[in-house]
Amino acid sequence: MSRADDAFAWDGDNDPTLDTGAEHPNEAAAPPASDAVGSAESAPAESAEEPESAADVADEENEESAGEVPAGDVAEPRRMGDVALVALGVLGGVYALWTAGWIATALRMRPLAPDAMLTASLALAIAAPIVWFLTSWILTRRRLPWVRFTALVAGIVVLVPWPFVMLGAVGL
Template structure:
């Protein structure tokens, strides 16, 4: 029976190179009596793959165990921000939704006041300030995300909640969508 791409749907992915345990190292690594014993069998990763997950920081790039003096926690993660949890992701979505709704609120409220406000300022100045007000919540959200990338979680959310409080679309609240 031929084993090719045609029979791929019938296999369980046994020929996947990421599942290949590779060749076993024949020579055992000598350890000092004070160090914990290295496993008798070491796994060599296929070329181009890197170890991830629990215990991966103790492996070098080729999959061989690293000496204890070579191990450090600094290269365990390449990026400087930890992975997002579910609560953080949902909270960021809610606060991002507030930013979008605030931008729409500034647009609706500003357009409702356009005729009245153009008696006080030049039409060009009013248009510039209207679009700056519409973009302010979105720029605030994006700026806080970028500038607080490596900071603690409470700092990021303090700035985001501060933006929600500071950038309330007052023209929409005061005039509303129905009243004049």
């Protein structure tokens, strides 16, 4: 290997356990200098050092992984893009604001009527944004990203803390 090609290789690249069966493009393009000179004495020695064929390696891999699930059958989770992560953070922030709005509404309405039904409904209203966010996240885990964002935006529209929005800082 030339010094220029050395930058593209790591120690252990020629490890036979890492062989995928595909030939390295540099090896196929130009044979080593020792092969070009070749003599009758070097031919048997080189054939003894030849790596196993791709079929032999594939057979050994099949024997070793007979009890394992093939990697192609396991669904790997998709990585979210940067824009999707930022959008998810913004939507999560809106849900946190909605929760704070419902808490402020509950604190204002509580002194008006200490009724058990009002207290229970305000507790559910406080928990609703958190529950909606987590439920949307879990139920749309294996769906396309637009489905997840549609569910999250629908929750933002449905769960607006109207008592807080309508009365705001004025109070009751």
